[in-house]
Amino acid sequence: DGxxxxxxxxxxxxxxxxxxxxxxxxxxxxxxxxxxxxPGQGLRLIYYSQIVNDFQKGDIAEGYSVSREKKESFPLTxxxxxxxxxxxxxxxxxxxxxxxxxxxxxxxxxxVL
Amino acid sequence: AQKVTQAQTEISVVEKEDVTLDCVYExxxxxxxxxxxxxxxxxxxxxLIRRNSFDEQNEISGRYSWNFQKSTSSFNFTIxxxxxxxxxxxxxxLSEALSxxxxxxxxxxxxxxVLx
Numbered sequence: 001d002g003x004x005x006x007x008x009x010x011x012x013x014x015x016x017x018x019x020x021x022x023x024x025x026x027x028x029x030x031x032x033x034x035x036x037x038x039p040g041q042g043l044r045l046i047y048y049s050q051i052v053n054d055f056q057k058g059d060i061a062e063g064y065s066v067s068r069e070k071k072e073s074f075p076l077t078x079x080x081x082x083x084x085x086x087x088x089x090x091x092x093x094x095x096x097x098x099x100x101x102x103x104x105x106x107x108x109x110x111x112v113l
Numbered sequence: 114a115q116k117v118t119q120a121q122t123e124i125s126v127v128e129k130e131d132v133t134l135d136c137v138y139e140x141x142x143x144x145x146x147x148x149x150x151x152x153x154x155x156x157x158x159x160x161l162i163r164r165n166s167f168d169e170q171n172e173i174s175g176r177y178s179w180n181f182q183k184s185t186s187s188f189n190f191t192i193x194x195x196x197x198x199x200x201x202x203x204x205x206x207l208s209e210a211l212s213x214x215x216x217x218x219x220x221x222x223x224x225x226x227v228l229x
Contacts, residue, residue: 033217040224041221041222042204042219042220042221042222043204043219045217088156090156090157090158092158094217099146099163099165099208099210101148101160101163102160102217103160104150104157104158104159105157106155106156106157107156107157109156
């Protein structure tokens with residue numbers, strides 16, 4: 001089945017550690033996105049990538065980094081510079097035009113201990 | 114800049130009641146696209162519908178219907194005869210024609226609770 005997978009589902013991190021969240025899609029989509037969702041809040045865009053080897057900062061990129069070496073993969077690293085990383089992280093992908101809906105993965109819930 | 118407002122933070126209804134979720138948007142583009150997503154307790158966002166700015170025809174899909182009115186910049190979502198499984202957070206979103214994902218803007222969401 002085509003879709004987006006994210007792993008792990010739950011992640012615990014000690015303060016000062018970097019962690020990497022995985023996102024893989026087999027929908028053959030060019031564009032991929034990372035969002036952060038805090039409890040009771042909407043989605044905020046962290047990074048997006050329109051094509052392999054290219055990505056752009058979203059609204060809240062500070063403390064995060066990404067790479068896009070393959071079309072199918074868009075991993076997100078939460079660095080120790082992110083002051084409040086505890087949140088729900090959602091990855092999405094879409095075809096490369098504005099009218100196409102974004103398809104979402106199941107999310108990763110990150111908790112900093 | 115574009116913006117999406119969902120003024121209803123939380124709504125509670127009893128099963129079988131009808132409920133309307135409001136969405137008001139702002140954009141300077143003449144061509145744009147509107148979306149509704151459902152986020153059940155599991156967390157994954159599920160795409161429900163897309164409308165483009167040139168098509169104001171209302172749409173019905175089973176118990177779901179959507180009312181798009183450009184005159185009031187609204188794209189409201191109605192669930193008829195609500196069921197417990199409709200309990201979720203619902204997001205309205207806007208995408209402008211000359212943009213890509215960086216301008217896919219979500220509203221804050223409305224949490225719907227359907228009580229048995």
